[in-house]
Amino acid sequence: MVKILVVDDHAVVRSGLKMLLEGKAEFQVIGEAADGDEAIQAVNALRPDVVLMDLNMPQGKDGLTATAELKKLHPDVAVLILTMHDDDEYLFRGIHAGASGYILKSAPHEELLTAIRSVSAGNAYLYPTATKRLMGEYLEKLKHGDSTNTYETLSDREKEVLGLIAKGYSNKEIAEQLVISVKTVETHKSNVMEKLGLRTRPELVKYAVKKGLLSFE
Template structure:
């Protein structure tokens, strides 16, 4: 990265873009090289101007929103840092933008000094979160740990194994499952063993709990 941090400001409100640019203009070694009013324009400008940091709004009418634009930018220019500047302080937005590769998340009602700190932090390949966001992130991870546990393991199951998992959870015996799927009882037992090994389960009731927590039974009604 150059000594000067090169920035593109993205927001559908011209007055917001002007305010951010005016603020950044006062700072040494920070230069606003472009601006965009929607996600599509943000992508085009990023590809053409190759900034160090894109300050990105989340909700923008017409074309791609901030989430979609961030995802596209990180796919095509992974070295570009995206700093989300938004009015949304809901945890779900925070989780989503971090998951798709954003380097920071700050609210529009933040102090001017916070935005400057955020820009400098993400430019140095650090992650910046507004003060209460870190607490939200940790709390959210704790609350969802039980719900998300095992999803990666679930992806390891074949289509047939998932089918058998659901039937087991619904209470069907090995013989009944074999009859429904036109396979042998021995094959069902083999699949069941593989399922339990892959999911780290040891008892039938654990299979039922696993399926219920992940809404698998609802999908097969």
């Protein structure tokens, strides 16, 4: 069962989300919070699997600040931003803060459920129109010969995970070597694949070979 914390400054919104989610046997809403400060306290106490995070909350910390702090304190907790802002700036800031997903409040209920399932499994989720826009920008850069070194967008830990994957280590072996959870390894792997535009483990290995990352010293 996926344990969920709902964070929104509107009590009516929290109640509606709770009713929707608790109507599904696979989900359990274990807590609510009205702002970012309450969200951090609730995660510390309750340890949910997924935090549904609003962005604009007038009192306390906003959703982006709370997301960044939560990911530092609890990297295993997936944050799914649920907002009214269909805006690239908020989208990129949310991803940069460490959110695993970004979905609009206007999305159909089934899409929200799909997004929660996705991020709880360690994957990323973006609402369809955002994905289409991002793909369009990526293809446009390719067409104009963009030379950005995508490898440098990876964090140090993501580079470590990429190198170990390329050397043939399983997710469990990587987790043991880096002293992190298997779920965290899967999250790093998902982030690496998203940033590099890769889809399979063999593609990661091929990329690593090209980058000269297979030193076994």
